[in-house]
Amino acid sequence: MADRLPHEKGFHVSWDQIHRDARALAWRLDGKGPDDGAWRAVVAITRGGMAPAMIVSRELDIRTVDTISVKSYNKQEQSEPRVIKSPQAEMMGDGTGILIVDDLVDTGKTLELVRRLYPKAHFATVYAKPSGKPMVDTYITEVSQDTWIFFPWDMALQYVEPYRGKD
Numbered sequence: 330m331a332d333r334l335p336h337e338k339g340f341h342v343s344w345d346q347i348h349r350d351a352r353a354l355a356w357r358l359d360g361k362g363p364d365d366g367a368w369r370a371v372v373a374i375t376r377g378g379m380a381p382a383m384i385v386s387r388e389l390d391i392r393t394v395d396t397i398s399v400k401s402y403n404k405q406e407q408s409e410p411r412v413i414k415s416p417q418a419e420m421m422g423d424g425t426g427i428l429i430v431d432d433l434v435d436t437g438k439t440l441e442l443v444r445r446l447y448p449k450a451h452f453a454t455v456y457a458k459p460s461g462k463p464m465v466d467t468y469i470t471e472v473s474q475d476t477w478i479f480f481p482w483d484m485a486l487q488y489v490e491p492y493r494g495k496d
């Protein structure tokens with residue numbers, strides 16, 4: 330989708346930051362499930378949702394964790410999202426009591442697709458952009474639509490020239 334590019338800004342997230350923000354997400358969700366506050370399971374939208382889902386399930390002591398695989402981006406280019414792998418159908422039902430976790434919502438297309446499959450689930454992301462906000466029930470930090478979020482699993486430490494060292 331060429332009209333999304335180039336993103337004006339970059340928001341670079343460290344491992345420490347995603348850990349803190351995913352913990353903040355867990356604390357916000359604690360006790361908010363439909364069954365006496367409890368959640369039946371956590372479902373990560375792979376791959377980006379896996380690290381936050383691991384942290385959330387650890388904080389909330391949820392041992393039933395599954396995945397749904399949705400692919401929609403190749404680098405920064407978006408195509409129609411499609412489900413590559415589904416979670417266990419008997420466990421999911423209509424989604425009641427299921428916490429579905431992703432790293433971010435951007436256009437909202439990924440969550441729109443998953444919501445159609447599990448309309449009663451609770452949708453949580455760590456980061457949200459304005460277009461996708463209506464698709465998410467709980468998130469921690471909002472960034473502008475023209476910002477690309479860079480996650481620690483897509484980055485590496487590297488040498489940077491000193492400011493006054495360049496000619």
Ligand SMILES: O=P(O)(O)OC[C@H]1O[C@H](OP(=O)(O)OP(=O)(O)O)[C@H](O)[C@@H]1O
Nearest residue numbers: 375376377401402434435436437438439
């Ligand atoms: O709100 P949207 O515009 O649909 O975009 C958000 C989705 O895009 C990214 O996943 P991607 O499809 O790139 O796969 P990945 O998680 O495996 O990197 C991100 O992890 C979200 O799942």
Ligand SMILES: O=c1[nH]c(=O)c2nc[nH]c2[nH]1
Nearest residue numbers: 402435476477478479480
């Ligand atoms: O790493 C990513 N950063 C983003 O901002 C984004 N938006 C959709 N998909 C994304 N992946």
Ligand SMILES: [Mg+2]
Nearest residue numbers: 375376377378
């Ligand atoms: Mg993803």
